[in-house]
Amino acid sequence: MLTLALFLAGPESRAATDEANRQFRTGSTAFQAGDYARALDAFEVALASGMSGPAVHFNIGVAAYRLGDYLRAEAAFQEVARTSSMAALAYYNLGLVANARGDSTAATEWFAKVEPATTDERLRALAASRLAELQPQSQPPLPPRPWVGFAAFGLGHDDNVALVSDANVLGITDSEDNFADLQLALSTPLSDAWRVDGGLLYTDYQDLDTFDQLSTYAGARYRWTRGDWRNDAGLRLGYSLLDGSGFESRQTLSVQTRRGLMPDVELRGRYRFHHIDGLNEFSGLSGLRHEAGAAINWTRARWNIDVGYRFEIADYDDAALSATRHEVRADVERAIDNDWTVLLEASLRHSDYDADVNGAEDRTELALSVTRALSARWRLAVRHAYSENQADLPDFDYRGNRFSAGVEATF
Template sequence: MTDYNNSWVMAAEKATNPTTSTLFAEGVRYYRAKDFARALACFQQAEKAGDNRPSLYYNIGVCAFKEGQYPISRQAFLKTAESAQMRPIAFYNLGLVSLKENKQPEAKEWFTQALNLTDDDKLQTLASSALQRMGASNEATHMAAAKYISAGFGHDDNAELASDTSTTSGQGDCYAEALFYFKSSLPQSTFTKNLQARGTLYYQKYFDLVEYDLGMITAGLFHTMPVGNNWQLESGVDYSYLAQDGKNFEQIPSVNLQLKKYLAGRTRLNLGYRLSYLDFLDSQYRYLNGWRQRFEVDTSSKIKGFRLILGYLLELNDRDDDDYSARRHQVKAGVSYTPFARLNLFGGIKYRISDYDYGTGAKREDKRAISTAKATYGLSGKWDAILEYQYTDNDSDMAGYDYTRKVVSLNIARSF
């Protein structure tokens, strides 16, 4: 349990042995009794007994901070930051440590990185407020920029077109891929307040199936503002361009609306709407031109060391060819867990039903399930190794649309 402000340690999670579990629980009890020295001793004993969970290092950092032992606190938060999931909160606390050590430039850097990396509204507010108190509003808060890069290799046993047409090749091949993502607040003025630019570059190169090579560019502008009772509204527009085999394939302008709110505990609720126009530049697929609407609701909750994700999506299509104007319902569920420092595990499933009404009176129903397993391991610095496996099973009541697909990939990624 934590409020991101160095006021609480994290409550006990499931430990690997009774000794570390008991020491961890004792440390939490002493902390709540404000006996920070004994709490720190318990957490350090748990570490010596073999506990190396990120939550333990975080608690050591908090207790050492309370005791004024800033070098110990710094080392503990650096170890916490080896977990990709806890990196933003670790960076924020490293900023607090740097302030206590009168290292102002270093503190600004930690707070800025925490602001850039987190999607947590509370942590964003705390990091932004810390920067503003330091007089960094123009230099850091308003010009904050985050970047993410990844590159790696994979194998796809049934290469698929970029569009959602259920068109697969029936052929497998290895591929290389690279991704660059950025977001940056605009220089502040009356017209640009709370505006953020975002962009993505992606390229996938197959070794043999070059006709499935994919290039994608996305650019957008988004505005965030508080509304109602602790809701946050994000609105924006973006444009995507896709090339297949080096040729113009598709362009998609979109309008986005999203409402976010934190409920009880560490549960976040998202309500989203996205309106897109799909414009196929390849004449072979122009019958798919048309509008697509997506309505989405999802929640994310942290429960005893596990992060649970649930969601529902409704998709409505109005294409030039009514036969391809599918109505889709999709549900998703996922769970992530950090068993020890540096390693985060994720498993999830998406299940979608697509209904098609043909002009002849015939109907078609596709049922697609996508299962995902992913392991993220923190390397030195801010680098992560990401191993992912995805299995797709599309079952249709019309011949020619059944297929399965297996994709495995290994990427190296870094956040800036």
């Protein structure tokens, strides 16, 4: 008989109202007494009264599962999966829900996602056991997969192709063209602390081959925890081609940290140092770049809001490209239902160039994305991005629109 791995029984948010906390306690008491219908009602009221964070969604999922309301349970555990520290547990329970609905394919996919998402050996063992049960008796169990990957392919149209890369390098053009994008990424652990990453990004234009781009990277990260802070430091090597010729090689050292401020609020900080070698006619790009930034992420019910600031100092061999930049951004994501998600991205970047003749620039970017989940691994994505640059030099004023549609997969 299938059971769920955990029941979270404590109030989870200091910001929740007294009524929300009271309903949460009522639901916990009812659940312990086996009155799952009353428990579900109470947890739903707690959610509607302002309680947020993963625990209330998890308890809704548990109660709904016990009542056989698998659609509600699935929606609740999908919300839990948005919290990285509980993602593996949510995947496991989503596998239980899918199995209870008779969807062994989806159940297998969810259970397979548990192992790379956690270091909890007990949870890994539970997921491996479920995977073994789902395999036909004539086949051996699926071996554990220590790596995770991402792939995306899309087609689109760009009405100002120069915006695809740094306009200061490539120059401004009003040329329009269609394009195809391919992105691949892979990450695998070497130990509990060490992980290696690699990836490839390729953009191919239908007519303007001059702007075709290929970038590859590989690196390693070390992760550790100190108190409430989760940290990692990494080194990445990258190489880029433009129209088949060398564009730049780059070495990047990064340090980042994060911690939870409340159950539904996370603070992040990051510093990155880039050593860049411009290749061929792009030798002016050779130099150093420093980036430092901070961001706050807030997750509540079906909302996910991320707000951040980034400071950059770029010192290149070509003073006309060297600049100091400030950027603020905000990403607002809303899950419409179990399958559909809408994401709005907005950013404003101010640049002061070292060469006085260049003056300053303000670039605004807005993007709207709509995605639809096809399965636990696959989804469709449609995106429209708008860019506008206002510069002291009129020659560098531009606007651009970029449309794309494609498929994405995690594996």
